[in-house]
Amino acid sequence: MSRNDTRYGVTICDRCADCQWRADSFFCQFDADILKAFDAITFTSVHPASALLYAEGEAPRGLFLLCHGGAKLSISSGSGKTLITRIVEAGEVLGLSSVLSGNAYKSSAETTAPSQVKFVRRDDFLRFSETYRDVSFNVARQLIEECESDANQIRALGLANSAAERLAQLLLAWCQENGQPSASGMRFPVVMTHEEMSQMIGTSRETVTRLLKSFREKKILTVRRTSMTLHKKSELEDLIV
Numbered sequence: 001m002s003r004n005d006t007r008y009g010v011t012i013c014d015r016c017a018d019c020q021w022r023a024d025s026f027f028c029q030f031d032a033d034i035l036k037a038f039d040a041i042t043f044t045s046v047h048p049a050s051a052l053l054y055a056e057g058e059a060p061r062g063l064f065l066l067c068h069g070g071a072k073l074s075i076s077s078g079s080g081k082t083l084i085t086r087i088v089e090a091g092e093v094l095g096l097s098s099v100l101s102g103n104a105y106k107s108s109a110e111t112t113a114p115s116q117v118k119f120v121r122r123d124d125f126l127r128f129s130e131t132y133r134d135v136s137f138n139v140a141r142q143l144i145e146e147c148e149s150d151a152n153q154i155r156a157l158g159l160a161n162s163a164a165e166r167l168a169q170l171l172l173a174w175c176q177e178n179g180q181p182s183a184s185g186m187r188f189p190v191v192m193t194h195e196e197m198s199q200m201i202g203t204s205r206e207t208v209t210r211l212l213k214s215f216r217e218k219k220i221l222t223v224r225r226t227s228m229t230l231h232k233k234s235e236l237e238d239l240i241v
Contacts, residue, residue: 010046010068010114015039016032021068021090021116027138028091029195034132041124046116051107053094053117060098062121064089069115070191073107074199084199086149087112096142099125112191157202161241166201166237167211171221184222185231 013019016028016035030038042065047053053064056075071088085107088094094109099122111117120128129135160166179186179213194212195205220236222229230236 009173010089010116012044012046012116013067014044019067027065027093027142030132030134030138037128037132038120042107042118042120044116044118046114047111049111049113049115051111051115053111054105056106056108057104060102060122062119063096063099063119064094064109065118066092066094067116067118070112070116071108071109072196074114075107082199082200084196085153086146086168093142095227096139097146100139162239163201163203163207164211165239166190166203167197167208167234170197170201171228171230172233172240174228174234175233181231182229185229186233187227187229189227190223191226 011020016030016039019028026037029148044067053071054061066088068090070090071094072084073086073088073094074082074084088109095105097103098105102122112202129139156166156169160169168201174190175186175188178187179188181187192200194208198205198208199206211222212221215236216223218232218235220230220232222231
């Protein structure tokens with residue numbers, strides 16, 4: 001069953017089997033019986049951009065499946081500094097490790113666009129994963145992916161010699177993941193503000209703005225409102241030691 005939510009222009013789908021966004025992700029490709037059982041324990045909702053799903057330090061009340069849209073995970077220091085640790089794409093779940101361990105959420109989760117989310121209470125999900133072997137297997141797969149993502153983030157922040165190197169790594173990763181060939185280079189979408197980009201690479205917004213200006217002046221890339229086009233990939237690669 002689907003219904004239209006006119007507040008955010010998102011058509012909500014309550015049944016996983018009917019979902020128009022189903023993809024080759026860990027929690028979308030179960031068989032019909034498992035999907036039906038999952039639907040029975042979930043609550044579907046739609047959120048605007050910048051909606052807080054859960055906060056760092058909160059008790060793990062449940063798991064969030066991002067059906068459509070986007071989200072970011074971030075951690076904060078006592079002085080108010082924020083670091084974005086991961087961008088979450090549709091089909092992934094949020095809060096998985098905390099739901100399994102019972103420990104507080106290690107980060108805050110916030111939507112980056114109008115998003116459909118399915119929520120399942122912690123106790124219900126634990127029983128569900130114990131009942132169906134395929135669920136437990138996919139839980140392990142996502143945890144592995146999260147560990148690898150965290151390792152890449154630590155490497156990028158801890159081993160890069162400069163903010164320019166960290167920004168180059170970020171832009172090259174976006175280009176590799178979502179780049180499309182164009183007449184002048186590789187074009188890729190950019191949905192982050194300069195502030196959010198600075199939080200991804202552990203620097204200031206002013207530094208990101210200055211570096212992007214330098215890249216433009218050197219004709220390494222072109223910046224549009226919602227996209228960038230990389231003209232000289234080798235020059236960004238040369239920044240990485």
